[in-house]
Amino acid sequence: MTNLDRYAVFGDPINHSKSPFIHHHFAEQTGQKLHYSAQQVSAEQFTTQLNDFFKQGGKGINCTVPLKEIACQAVDHLTHRAQHAKAVNTIIQQTDGSLLGDNTDGVGLVLDLTQNHQVSLRAGNILILGAGGATRGILAPLLARTPQQIVIANRTPSKAQQLALEFAHTVPIIGCGFSEIPGQKFDLILNATSASLSNQLPPLPDGLLNSQTTCYDLAYSNKATPFVLWSQQFTDKSLDGLGMLIEQAAEAFYLWRGIRPETQPIIEALANDRL
Ligand code: NDP
Numbered sequence: 252m253t254n255l256d257r258y259a260v261f262g263d264p265i266n267h268s269k270s271p272f273i274h275h276h277f278a279e280q281t282g283q284k285l286h287y288s289a290q291q292v293s294a295e296q297f298t299t300q301l302n303d304f305f306k307q308g309g310k311g312i313n314c315t316v317p318l319k320e321i322a323c324q325a326v327d328h329l330t331h332r333a334q335h336a337k338a339v340n341t342i343i344q345q346t347d348g349s350l351l352g353d354n355t356d357g358v359g360l361v362l363d364l365t366q367n368h369q370v371s372l373r374a375g376n377i378l379i380l381g382a383g384g385a386t387r388g389i390l391a392p393l394l395a396r397t398p399q400q401i402v403i404a405n406r407t408p409s410k411a412q413q414l415a416l417e418f419a420h421t422v423p424i425i426g427c428g429f430s431e432i433p434g435q436k437f438d439l440i441l442n443a444t445s446a447s448l449s450n451q452l453p454p455l456p457d458g459l460l461n462s463q464t465t466c467y468d469l470a471y472s473n474k475a476t477p478f479v480l481w482s483q484q485f486t487d488k489s490l491d492g493l494g495m496l497i498e499q500a501a502e503a504f505y506l507w508r509g510i511r512p513e514t515q516p517i518i519e520a521l522a523n524d525r526l
Contacts, residue, residue: 255284265315275287281508297322305350314339323338325352333353336356336387340503357388360467367514376439379401379402386414398422400423402432404428405444442469452481466490468490468491470492
């Protein structure tokens with residue numbers, strides 16, 4: 252077994268994960284000595300594997316589908332953002348040995364939009380498609396940027412309505428089905444459904460966007476997702492979730508190692524890989 256500090260991403264499936272590549276790049280860039288692996292872990296195996304990992308000296312874990320909600324129950328403490336998200340994607344072992352669950356997805360999205368792509372969220376009119384774990388994770392960081400309004404549209408409308416009720420304290424939020432999306436042009440449309448993973452596009456009404464609208468698919472793929480292809484008909488501001496993946500990883504790396512890596516070099520390296 253390696254003497255290096257050990258980290259891992261747990262998930263199922265996990266074989267296409269870019270996280271080991273990203274974290275090894277961050278380690279090299281910042282002169283940190285660590286090893287990061289991807290481990291196939293099912294929901295049933297999660298608690299045992301998590302405890303074994305830390306008993307054997309592991310330092311930190313990332314969780315991805317389908318483990319983020321279960322991870323909330325498996326840790327000793329939650330940060331505020333993990334409490335809001337009801338999902339954990341980063342686990343940090345504290346000095347007393349207890350496990351702290353955090354969620355870096357929302358901050359990852361906001362950093363990618365605002366710093367890497369200069370998208371202003373303040374006073375913006377935002378449409379979020381989907382009401383699952385990712386939407387839960389991004390709502391609080393988006394609201395902190397004081398948009399004008401957020402509409403959440405979901406295949407199961409009641410889940411969108413529930414999120415609207417839970418989060419609408421400072422900014423008006425509407426929850427609805429796809430066919431009930433208010434007829435207006437949005438400044439930003441976020442696809443937080445998992446439709447792209449099965450090569451599908453949510454059933455969207457006409458007239459939601461113009462050439463000024465930024466469209467962002469949280470999913471990422473080596474080829475354009477159905478949502479990115481759809482949005483490219485109307486706007487040249489079409490993005491996918493690769494930058495979010497890298498920014499959430501940088502935040503996790505910072506929590507573990509106390510040093511913030513630069514993200515631009517790896518964003519460029521992975522973007523070039525797709526050309
Ligand atoms: P969940 O399983 O929690 O939620 C899935 C959501 O997608 C639900 O709202 C579901 O609707 C909806 N949905 C699923 N299939 C369809 C479809 N065919 N048409 C319309 N709606 C559909 O997933 P997550 O919220 O965890 O993840 C959502 C997406 O975000 C995924 O693509 C994931 O890869 C991406 N993601 C990217 C990250 C990054 O770093 N770039 C980080 C986190 C997530 P219903 O409620 O009706 O079932």
